[in-house]
Structure formats: C-alpha cells, structure tokens
Amino acid sequence: MASTPTRPAPQTRIPATYMRGGTSKGVFFRLEDLPLAARQPGAARDALLLRVIGSPDPYGKQIDGMGGATSSTSKSVIVSRSTRAGHDVDYLFGQVSIDSAFVDWSGNCGNLSAAVGPFAISAGLVDAARLPRDGVAVVRIWQANIGKTIVAHVPMAGGQVVEDGDFELDGVTFPAAEIQLEFLEPADEGEDGGAMFPTGHLVDTLDVPGVGTLQATLINAGIPTIFVNAADIGYTGSELQEAINADAAALARFEAIRAHGAVRMGLIADVADAARRQHTPKVAFVAPAAGYVSSSGKQVDAGDIDLRVRAMSMGKLHHAMMGTAAVAIGTAAAIPGTLVNLAAGGGPRDSVRFGHPSGTLRVGAEARQVDGQWTVTKALMSRSARVLMEGHVRVPADALPLV
CATH class of the missing domain: 3.10.310.10 (Diaminopimelate Epimerase; Chain A, domain 1)
Structure with a gap:
C-alpha cells in the first residue's frame, strides 16, 4: 500500500565540502556555517553529523547519507579561524560510527589532516596576507581533538590551491599535488x-x-x-x-x-x-x-x-x-x-x-x-587532497529537534 502523502517538512541546508584527504574522505564544514546549536560540542552537534553521514544504519551501508560505509569514509571535519597564537585555523575531527548513534572525538585523522589546509584556504579562513600567489602556503593548524600542531605545506598557483599533480599515493587511484605535513611534538595525546x-x-x-x-x-x-x-x-x-x-x-x-x-x-x-x-x-x-x-x-x-x-x-x-x-x-x-x-x-x-x-x-x-626519556619533535609525511564536491548538505528538519 502506498504511503499517505503528508505536508513536506523543509530540509535544513548547510554549506559543506566533500573532500578526499590522503586515503580517506569526509564532509568538511566551517564552524560558522553550522546551525547555532551545533556550533558547540554536545548532542545537537552529534545528531547533526550522524544524520549528514547517514548513521546509525543497521544495514551498514549509510545509503541515506554522505558516508561510504567504511571507517575511511565515515568522517566529518569542522574548521574555524584560530584565536590561538601562531595558528591559522582550529581543526576538529569526528569519526562517525556506522551502525550506532555515536561520534568519536577522541583522536585525529591524519589522512584528512592533508585536506584541512586546502579547505581552510579556499574557505577564506586563512589570512590572505599569509598566502603566496604562487609557491607554497604554510598553514598552521591546531588539532583540537588532541591539542597538537600540524603544519601543512599547500602548493598555490595564481592565488588558488593546486590540486593536480604527479604525486602518487598508494591507496588512491589518481595522482595529485603533494601536500607535506609536519606533525609537531606528536607524542602525548592531549586530554x-x-x-x-x-x-x-x-x-x-x-x-x-x-x-x-x-x-x-x-x-x-x-x-x-x-x-x-x-x-x-x-x-x-x-x-x-x-x-x-x-x-x-x-x-x-x-x-x-x-x-x-x-x-x-x-x-x-x-x-x-x-x-x-x-x-x-x-x-x-x-x-x-x-x-x-x-x-x-x-x-x-x-x-x-x-x-x-x-x-x-x-x-x-x-x-x-x-x-x-x-x-x-x-x-x-x-x-x-x-x-x-x-x-x-x-x-x-x-x-x-x-x-x-x-x-x-x-x-x-x-x-x-x-634524561632517559624518549621524545619526538616532529613526524613528517606527504599526502594529497582534492575537493570532490561543494555546495550544501541537506538534513531533514524533523530529524534534528535539538538543532
């Protein structure tokens, strides 16, 4: 039997960018673009991200969301201008569970870290005076989950982020521009x-x-x-x-x-x-x-x-x-x-x-x-990143009573 038509509830439209970073994919948001209640940590934010990604899904497929039903593709990122001295942006990562109503904020995603710098530049979150028209932009990122600094070296040409290149990363089908990452003092996990x-x-x-x-x-x-x-x-x-x-x-x-x-x-x-x-x-x-x-x-x-x-x-x-x-x-x-x-x-x-x-x-x-204790000053690796889609995600309004 066909369902009875009802008055449609408007969906909430939220500016977002879908990006690949390293061997992962995720939905990126500017903090200022989130609904007011979701700009703070808590139930409203988690409910929003769960619905965007398509969780919890007992089928394990995330068909009704942006997630790809793997740990590498069930991810969300929130970026904002930083008020912390010596940093350009704050980066918060949420690992969204596929089959349960849970967002894990306990750690970072190193792969998506490669996409934070390019996203921040394109989203206007980095002071334009710090960006070269041509060359390599140095984006200073505060990783808010673990309280650590990441420095991203992002190639630029004509005032825009360069995405095309010949850098090959195993696990990613197509080559792209190389982004070098420095993870400063990566030991000791924050909280x-x-x-x-x-x-x-x-x-x-x-x-x-x-x-x-x-x-x-x-x-x-x-x-x-x-x-x-x-x-x-x-x-x-x-x-x-x-x-x-x-x-x-x-x-x-x-x-x-x-x-x-x-x-x-x-x-x-x-x-x-x-x-x-x-x-x-x-x-x-x-x-x-x-x-x-x-x-x-x-x-x-x-x-x-x-x-x-x-x-x-x-x-x-x-x-x-x-x-x-x-x-x-x-x-x-x-x-x-x-x-x-x-x-x-x-x-x-x-x-x-x-x-x-x-x-x-x-x-x-x-x-x-x-003094007998090991310490590490930095870890270095190269990744790549690319915008896959940009525009708005839509979330059913009646699914988010807290937002």
Missing part, C-alpha cells in the same frame, strides 16, 4: 595525558583472555597505538582486508587486544568502556620486510620496504594506513627496541618505508632521548 610510552616500557607483556600473552609496544604518538608481532597472533603481515574482515572470530580477537591494551595505556578504566571509544586506540601488527601482492595487484618487493604493517580501524582492517597510525609507526621505528623498530631491522633511523595492504608509505620522525 588523556601520559608519556609517549604510558607504561614506561618500550615493550610490554599484554595478557588478553582468549588470545594469549603477547609482546606489545604501547605508544602515544599521532594516535594511541598498540603494536604486536604478526607471528604472535597467527598472521604473516602480508594480509589484505578479505583475510581478516570476513572472519568474525579474528575481529573479536583484535577488539579484545584493543580493549585490554587501552586499559594498560590508561585510556579507559575497564575493557567494557572500549565500546564507547571506537576510534582510539588503534591496533597494528608488524612483520619484517617480505614481498607480497597489494590489493591493486601491484607487487611489493622486500627491497622496497623496511617492514610490513597492517592496522585495524573501527573494528576492521584498514585498506591502506591511517595517517595518524603512520605517525605512530614512524615514531616507534625511530626508537631502538620497540617492536616496530625491531621488525625494521633495529638500530636508530630517522625514516621508515613500510608496506601496507595498498602498497607502501614513507614516514619520517625526529626522536631523541633526554
């Missing part, structure tokens, strides 16, 4: 506090019921990350998504590792709390360099990389590598004795090239030891 190594050890013994006793490097750099050896959990380190994401038992084991590691890192008080902190910490497994075939069919040779890394994001194996996890990889690789460093062959290093499911990525880090 959670704690040192780069929250337990005080480079390697810990982690007891996980149902999984076993594992060696683990627990690090706060870029994003809180739990590194384990691939061989210790029954993997080679060359796995692609289908080898893990279709295995419910494997996903449960990874979630158990994540929950118990989060408790050990002091991020949550009890393993039951992990369900309300889906975005962080990440779990990654490492293995020495070896050849494998990437998800695109490209051969990655052992000589092309220093080690192999696979990482979980929002309960699934990531198709490439999260940018923040890449910062954690680069930082851990620079510190002799971590599992990442050992998998890469050990010894001091200032950069590492690792193999991930889509190919390879190089990341650098400047780490040093002061």
Whole structure:
C-alpha cells in the first residue's frame, strides 16, 4: 500500500565540502556555517553529523547519507579561524560510527589532516596576507581533538590551491599535488595525558583472555597505538582486508587486544568502556620486510620496504594506513627496541618505508632521548587532497529537534 502523502517538512541546508584527504574522505564544514546549536560540542552537534553521514544504519551501508560505509569514509571535519597564537585555523575531527548513534572525538585523522589546509584556504579562513600567489602556503593548524600542531605545506598557483599533480599515493587511484605535513611534538595525546610510552616500557607483556600473552609496544604518538608481532597472533603481515574482515572470530580477537591494551595505556578504566571509544586506540601488527601482492595487484618487493604493517580501524582492517597510525609507526621505528623498530631491522633511523595492504608509505620522525626519556619533535609525511564536491548538505528538519 502506498504511503499517505503528508505536508513536506523543509530540509535544513548547510554549506559543506566533500573532500578526499590522503586515503580517506569526509564532509568538511566551517564552524560558522553550522546551525547555532551545533556550533558547540554536545548532542545537537552529534545528531547533526550522524544524520549528514547517514548513521546509525543497521544495514551498514549509510545509503541515506554522505558516508561510504567504511571507517575511511565515515568522517566529518569542522574548521574555524584560530584565536590561538601562531595558528591559522582550529581543526576538529569526528569519526562517525556506522551502525550506532555515536561520534568519536577522541583522536585525529591524519589522512584528512592533508585536506584541512586546502579547505581552510579556499574557505577564506586563512589570512590572505599569509598566502603566496604562487609557491607554497604554510598553514598552521591546531588539532583540537588532541591539542597538537600540524603544519601543512599547500602548493598555490595564481592565488588558488593546486590540486593536480604527479604525486602518487598508494591507496588512491589518481595522482595529485603533494601536500607535506609536519606533525609537531606528536607524542602525548592531549586530554588523556601520559608519556609517549604510558607504561614506561618500550615493550610490554599484554595478557588478553582468549588470545594469549603477547609482546606489545604501547605508544602515544599521532594516535594511541598498540603494536604486536604478526607471528604472535597467527598472521604473516602480508594480509589484505578479505583475510581478516570476513572472519568474525579474528575481529573479536583484535577488539579484545584493543580493549585490554587501552586499559594498560590508561585510556579507559575497564575493557567494557572500549565500546564507547571506537576510534582510539588503534591496533597494528608488524612483520619484517617480505614481498607480497597489494590489493591493486601491484607487487611489493622486500627491497622496497623496511617492514610490513597492517592496522585495524573501527573494528576492521584498514585498506591502506591511517595517517595518524603512520605517525605512530614512524615514531616507534625511530626508537631502538620497540617492536616496530625491531621488525625494521633495529638500530636508530630517522625514516621508515613500510608496506601496507595498498602498497607502501614513507614516514619520517625526529626522536631523541633526554634524561632517559624518549621524545619526538616532529613526524613528517606527504599526502594529497582534492575537493570532490561543494555546495550544501541537506538534513531533514524533523530529524534534528535539538538543532
């Protein structure tokens, strides 16, 4: 039977830009363009972003929203002019759950960080006097989730952001202009506090019921990350998504590792709390360099990389590598004795090239030891970004009673 027509409720139109940053996509907003109630943290903002992205969706597809039904494409970004000295813009990232009514604000998205500078310039949020007509614009970004500074180097030509170029990023089909990112003092995750190594050890013994006793490097750099050896959990380190994401038992084991590691890192008080902190910490497994075939069919040779890394994001194996996890990889690789460093062959290093499911990525880090404690001054990597669509998103007015 056909539904009975009703008086249509007007949809709320909100200026927005849909962007790719690195190997992720998200909906970008200027803070000033959001409905008044959503300009502050809280239920109204979360309700708005959930509806924009199309969550919660029990079908897991986000058909009625802008999300792409993966952790890499269920993302939102809010940018505003910064009042903080030495910064151009404030950047807030929301990881939107696909199947539950939850927006996780506990961490950053390193991939979308590459799009913040271009978006801020195009949206008029950066002082025009600081922008070269031709050359490279330096955009100073305050990452509000974790309280850290990111410096983006954005190419410009004719007063406009350059998007086309020949920089290739594994996990992204088409080349684009290169954007260099500096993550300054990436260790110590903001509100959670704690040192780069929250337990005080480079390697810990982690007891996980149902999984076993594992060696683990627990690090706060870029994003809180739990590194384990691939061989210790029954993997080679060359796995692609289908080898893990279709295995419910494997996903449960990874979630158990994540929950118990989060408790050990002091991020949550009890393993039951992990369900309300889906975005962080990440779990990654490492293995020495070896050849494998990437998800695109490209051969990655052992000589092309220093080690192999696979990482979980929002309960699934990531198709490439999260940018923040890449910062954690680069930082851990620079510190002799971590599992990442050992998998890469050990010894001091200032950069590492690792193999991930889509190919390879190089990341650098400047780490040093002061009074027996390790510190990292910056991590560096290159990404690219592009505007995919701009205009307005529409949200049913009666779906947002708080906005």
